[in-house]
Amino acid sequence: MVNLDFKACTMPVGIVRVLEVVFTCITFSLAASVRHTTDAFWTWCMFTWCFCFSLTVLILFFEFTTLNSKLPVSWEDFTCAFAMLATLMILAASIIYPVNYTCSHCQKQIGTSVCSCLAFLLYAIEVGLTRARPGEISGFLSTIPGLLKVLEAFVACIIFICLDSNQYTQYPGLQWCVAVYCICFIFALLIILFTIGRLLALFPAPFDKVLTFVNVLAVLMYITAVVIWPLYSFKNNPRPNICNTFYNCQWNKLVVISFMTCVNQIAYIVDTVYSMRLVFFVSRT
Structure with a gap:
């Protein structure tokens, strides 16, 4: 039986994840509306934003429906590892995209770069919220060696x-x-x-x-x-x-x-x- 947990979206980490979904969605939507190319770095940036958006939505869904407790994985380790990975991926995209595709008169590209940087900050905040504190019993990947x-x-x-x-x-x-x-x-x-x-x-x-x-x-x-x-x-x-x-x-x-x-x-x-x-x-x- 599925139980809905509204705290998944109202707790600080839940609010941060909702904002991550919003900004990654805006980012890849703006980037896609400007150009379509097979360039490797453009593809990397689009993959990064879409991947982080999709997986964050999935995490919110599993926690909202409490299905995460039924999965045969260490959910805490998974979410913390993903937050760290997403932070690094979006950081790379936030550097690569403006360097290669943004100019002073490209408003949509500038908006894409800004939203990508905001998404990076949100994922970094999530890492800080989910990281284990000294003396706290937690999963390995939420500790500094795990990160x-x-x-x-x-x-x-x-x-x-x-x-x-x-x-x-x-x-x-x-x-x-x-x-x-x-x-x-x-x-x-x-x-x-x-x-x-x-x-x-x-x-x-x-x-x-x-x-x-x-x-x-x-x-x-x-x-x-x-x-x-x-x-x-x-x-x-x-x-x-x-x-x-x-x-x-x-x-x-x-x-x-x-x-x-x-x-x-x-x-x-x-x-x-x-x-x-x-x-x-x-x-x-």
């Missing part, structure tokens, strides 16, 4: 989007970097999926120790990628003069990959510090 896992997976996806097979097949060192990105992404994704699916009990060792081992391994692997990727990517490869826009310049994408590699290196270091604190200090206490 960092979502960040690490998202950054890896940005790296994969910018990768081109012609960029890394020339040097074994670059192929190693791609292997680092893939291996660490798979580990992060598995932890996220196991957490949402309530399958952490299947780990053959204590989860906190597995997490610490994975993070330390990722830090060591990313240290090599931080050094090797720019070393070989920009070796005898100066910036071409034709790189007047981002999306038609492979050299710019090499820069993005280098930057995102550093971002993930920092994220894994912070994640390692938190996981070691969990193992060596909190668990002993």
